[in-house]
Amino acid sequence: MSRTHTTVSLNEIRFYVTRAAVGVGVPFGVAEDFATAVRWSVCFGIDPAIVALSCLTALDLDPSLGRIKLLGSREWHTIRGEGGTSVVFAGISMTEIWQGAGLPQNRLTVLSIDYPLLALAYAAFGDGRPVKIQWPGVHAVLDGAGGIVIQAVDLEALQTRGSVDVMLTAPDSGLANSGDLHITSSDIDAANHRLLCNGVALDAPAWAGIVELFRRCLVPSNEQSRLAGAGAGLVDTD
Amino acid sequence: MRLARMGASHQTRLSFMRTLLRRMASENWRFERLRFDVDAEGYGTSVYAAHAPERTYSLVAFTQALAPEQRTDRVIAEAWDATFNLFDGIPGDEDIARLAENTPKQEAGRFSANELSLARANKSLRAYVHVVESLAAGRQPDVDVLAEVGYLMRTTAVYGSGKFGCADREKIADRPETRGAFQVEMLSVYLIRWLTIDMVEHVARSRGGANAVPMDPQIKRYMGIGNSTGLGMAPFLTQHPMLVNSWVLARESALARVRGLPVAAPEQTGALLRLMDRVRRHLKEWNVENEIQQARIERLRIEMADFETRLAETSGKYPWDKLYCVAEKSYSLEGQELVASLLLEPHGVLIDDLADGMYTDGATRIYPAMTVAELRSLVEARYGWALERDYDQPAAQKRFWYYSEDKLEPRLGEREREPGGDREMPLGVARDVAALYGSLNGENTEASIAEFVLAHPEHRHVLRRVQLVAQYPYGEIYDSLIDDGIRPLDLLRFKLAFFGASKFDPKSDLWTRITMFQGAPMPDEIDAATADDWTFPIKPEIAA
Known part of the structure; x- marks a missing residue:
C-alpha cells in the first residue's frame, strides 16, 4: 500500500524540526542546526520527515546517544556517543571540530553515527576548510567555498540510516570516478530551485510524527491564559 | 538598542512602506482589478494585480458575512470578514478554486509555493457602516468620524516566508522588488487597502442606486489599513539579529550622513519647514485612550513646536547636527526619534540608497576556531x-x-x-x-x-x-525580555515603525493598533510627486 504524502515549505521543515528536536530534549541551538541539516538534506533526495523522525525518536528513546565526546591524542581524534552516536549532535560537531579545533593530523573519525548524509548536508552548506568525507560506499569532497562533489555506489549507500563510521580527511587529488551516483553543486542547486518552486513532498505519517514531537513545546491553554493573551477581548466589534 | 528607545520609534523614509511606494513610482508599476465577483453586500471573490516591470503579483481576496460574535483580532480567531493571498503571477480558475477552499480557513488551510503571503482582515464596523451609509445617501462621510479610526479594515495577520506551505523567502530573495524586508507583506497590505475602498463604494452603490456617490479622492487617500499587532513580533526581533542590525545600521548611517552635512541647503530646509506644518497638524490629530501614550504625544507637540522654531532659525556650520544635538539633550525619547525621522525626510538623494541594504540572507553559523x-x-x-x-x-x-x-x-x-x-x-x-x-x-x-x-x-x-x-x-536588544518590567509594546512599536506605520494606539502593554498607508496615494495616483509625500497624514478638508 502506498503511503500518503503532504507538501510543506522548507521554512516549515526548519520551524517544526527545530521544535520537535527541542521536544525530545535537544538544546535549542543544536536543534536549530539539526533542522538546517535536515532542510539541506532534502536536496539530496531524502525524505526529511522520515529521517528527522527516525533520528529524534532514537534520541527520545535513548538520550545517551546525544552525549558525545571528543577523544584524541596526537595521532587520532574521534567523536563518539555512549553506545551509538546521534547525528543530531555529532553531525554539527563533526564539521566544527574539523574547522576549528586545529587537529594536528588532519584526520577525524565519527563512530557509529546514524544518517551520515545529514552530517554531510550540514558540512556542505558552509564555508571553511576543505574536507573529504567518507563512509562505506560514499566519498564527498567539499572545497570550502560551496563546491561539492559526491560519488556513491548507489543511492542506498548515500541515504543509509547507519550506523556507520564517518572519516574526515584533507582532500587529496579529488575523487576517482568510482561509483554510479555522481552529484555536484550544480545538481544540488537545481534540486533546491525545484523545491522552492514546488515545495517539499514528504511522508505524511512521518510528518505527523514530527508535529507530534513539536507539540511538546507548546503550553496548554486555559481560560486565564486565553484571556491574558495579547489583543482585544475575545470579541471585538470596534 | 534599549527597549525604551525602541518603544519611541517613528517611521522614516527608509521604512518599508516608503521604499515600496518609491519603487512603484520609479518603475511605473501598473495596477489592475482583474476580478470583482461580489454580491450586493460585497461578499465574494476578487483579484487585484500589481504589474511590476518583470512580474505580476495578484491579491486574491475572499470576503464573507461574519457574525459580530465571531469578530476578534486575536490569533485564536476562527473566521474573518476578509481573507487574502498574494499570488505569484496571475491566478487561473483552478488556483482560485483551490484557494477558495483554503484561504478562508487561514492557518487551517494549506498553500503552495505560488502563494507569497496569507492574510486576513476584519472590518472596523463603525467606520465601514458610516462610510457605506453616507456614500449610499449621496454624501461624503464625516471626516471626523473617520479620523477616530483611520481605516475601513484592519489586518490581524499577514504571514509570509513559507508559513502554511506558502513560498519560502528564498524563492523571491533575488528579485529586486521583493529582496527588501517585508516587501511582499507591504504589497499585500497596500492592495488590501485598495480593495476595501472599492468594496465600500460597491456596497454603497448597491444600496443607494443612483443616489450613491463615489468616495472623494482625498478621503480615499486618508483611509489607511489598520492593524492589530500582538506578541508575535517579539520572537521575530530576537531571532533575527542580523536582519535587525541591517535595518538599524541603515537608519544610523542615514542619520550620520545628514548630520555630517556642513551646510543646510535652502531647498532641504524649506522642504522640512513645509512638512512641519503637516507634522504639527498630524500630532494634534493623534489622540489615543492610553494615558501613557497620550502624555507622550502631548509632550511631543511641545517639542516639535520648539524644533520648528529652531529649524526656521537654523544657521552656521553643521546645522542638522546641531538640531539633532538639541533634541538629544532636551527632548523626550519620542521627540528624539521623531527629530531623527524628520532630519532624514528632505534628504532622499543623500540617503535613499541605504534602503537597498536592509535585508540579509546570511547563514548564522558558529565560528568554531574562536578560543x-x-x-x-x-x-x-x-x-x-x-x-x-x-x-x-x-x-x-x-x-x-x-x-x-x-x-x-x-x-x-x-x-x-x-x-x-x-x-x-x-x-x-x-x-x-x-x-x-x-x-x-x-x-x-x-x-x-x-x-x-x-x-x-x-x-x-x-x-x-x-x-x-x-x-x-x-x-541586539540591550535589555532582558524576561524581566519583571518588560513592556512588549516597545518591541512591537520598533518593528512597526520600520514597516512605516503611524498613529500608534496602544491598547495595553501587550498589543497596539496602528494605521498603515494612511495618506498614501491610491494606485492610480502613484507618481514621482506623490510616492514620497504622504506621511504624517492629516484630515482632508472636504467642501460641504
Whole structure:
C-alpha cells in the first residue's frame, strides 16, 4: 500500500524540526542546526520527515546517544556517543571540530553515527576548510567555498540510516570516478530551485510524527491564559 | 538598542512602506482589478494585480458575512470578514478554486509555493457602516468620524516566508522588488487597502442606486489599513539579529550622513519647514485612550513646536547636527526619534540608497576556531549589562514567552504563577549569556569553541548570538525580555515603525493598533510627486 504524502515549505521543515528536536530534549541551538541539516538534506533526495523522525525518536528513546565526546591524542581524534552516536549532535560537531579545533593530523573519525548524509548536508552548506568525507560506499569532497562533489555506489549507500563510521580527511587529488551516483553543486542547486518552486513532498505519517514531537513545546491553554493573551477581548466589534 | 528607545520609534523614509511606494513610482508599476465577483453586500471573490516591470503579483481576496460574535483580532480567531493571498503571477480558475477552499480557513488551510503571503482582515464596523451609509445617501462621510479610526479594515495577520506551505523567502530573495524586508507583506497590505475602498463604494452603490456617490479622492487617500499587532513580533526581533542590525545600521548611517552635512541647503530646509506644518497638524490629530501614550504625544507637540522654531532659525556650520544635538539633550525619547525621522525626510538623494541594504540572507553559523578566552572577552565587552543581574532573584526572570496550544498564539506568562516555564521560547538572552559566562569560567582558555560547545551544547544558541552580535551590534536588544518590567509594546512599536506605520494606539502593554498607508496615494495616483509625500497624514478638508 502506498503511503500518503503532504507538501510543506522548507521554512516549515526548519520551524517544526527545530521544535520537535527541542521536544525530545535537544538544546535549542543544536536543534536549530539539526533542522538546517535536515532542510539541506532534502536536496539530496531524502525524505526529511522520515529521517528527522527516525533520528529524534532514537534520541527520545535513548538520550545517551546525544552525549558525545571528543577523544584524541596526537595521532587520532574521534567523536563518539555512549553506545551509538546521534547525528543530531555529532553531525554539527563533526564539521566544527574539523574547522576549528586545529587537529594536528588532519584526520577525524565519527563512530557509529546514524544518517551520515545529514552530517554531510550540514558540512556542505558552509564555508571553511576543505574536507573529504567518507563512509562505506560514499566519498564527498567539499572545497570550502560551496563546491561539492559526491560519488556513491548507489543511492542506498548515500541515504543509509547507519550506523556507520564517518572519516574526515584533507582532500587529496579529488575523487576517482568510482561509483554510479555522481552529484555536484550544480545538481544540488537545481534540486533546491525545484523545491522552492514546488515545495517539499514528504511522508505524511512521518510528518505527523514530527508535529507530534513539536507539540511538546507548546503550553496548554486555559481560560486565564486565553484571556491574558495579547489583543482585544475575545470579541471585538470596534 | 534599549527597549525604551525602541518603544519611541517613528517611521522614516527608509521604512518599508516608503521604499515600496518609491519603487512603484520609479518603475511605473501598473495596477489592475482583474476580478470583482461580489454580491450586493460585497461578499465574494476578487483579484487585484500589481504589474511590476518583470512580474505580476495578484491579491486574491475572499470576503464573507461574519457574525459580530465571531469578530476578534486575536490569533485564536476562527473566521474573518476578509481573507487574502498574494499570488505569484496571475491566478487561473483552478488556483482560485483551490484557494477558495483554503484561504478562508487561514492557518487551517494549506498553500503552495505560488502563494507569497496569507492574510486576513476584519472590518472596523463603525467606520465601514458610516462610510457605506453616507456614500449610499449621496454624501461624503464625516471626516471626523473617520479620523477616530483611520481605516475601513484592519489586518490581524499577514504571514509570509513559507508559513502554511506558502513560498519560502528564498524563492523571491533575488528579485529586486521583493529582496527588501517585508516587501511582499507591504504589497499585500497596500492592495488590501485598495480593495476595501472599492468594496465600500460597491456596497454603497448597491444600496443607494443612483443616489450613491463615489468616495472623494482625498478621503480615499486618508483611509489607511489598520492593524492589530500582538506578541508575535517579539520572537521575530530576537531571532533575527542580523536582519535587525541591517535595518538599524541603515537608519544610523542615514542619520550620520545628514548630520555630517556642513551646510543646510535652502531647498532641504524649506522642504522640512513645509512638512512641519503637516507634522504639527498630524500630532494634534493623534489622540489615543492610553494615558501613557497620550502624555507622550502631548509632550511631543511641545517639542516639535520648539524644533520648528529652531529649524526656521537654523544657521552656521553643521546645522542638522546641531538640531539633532538639541533634541538629544532636551527632548523626550519620542521627540528624539521623531527629530531623527524628520532630519532624514528632505534628504532622499543623500540617503535613499541605504534602503537597498536592509535585508540579509546570511547563514548564522558558529565560528568554531574562536578560543574560550576570546569568547569570554566578547561576553564581557558586549554583555556586561547582562552579567550584572542576579538571576536568582525572581524578578529577574519573572516572565516567560511561549507558544500556546491555541493556534500557536504567542503569549507572555508569569513563571511563578503559570505552568509552561519549562517550555519557554529562547528569549531570555541576558540570563542565558550569564549562564554561558559561568560555564566559560574554569575552561581551558586556549580551547576552541568547537570543543567547548561539543561539551556544552546547552549554550549553543546563545554562544552563536554572542559571536553574531560582535559583528552585528545593532542586532541586539540591550535589555532582558524576561524581566519583571518588560513592556512588549516597545518591541512591537520598533518593528512597526520600520514597516512605516503611524498613529500608534496602544491598547495595553501587550498589543497596539496602528494605521498603515494612511495618506498614501491610491494606485492610480502613484507618481514621482506623490510616492514620497504622504506621511504624517492629516484630515482632508472636504467642501460641504
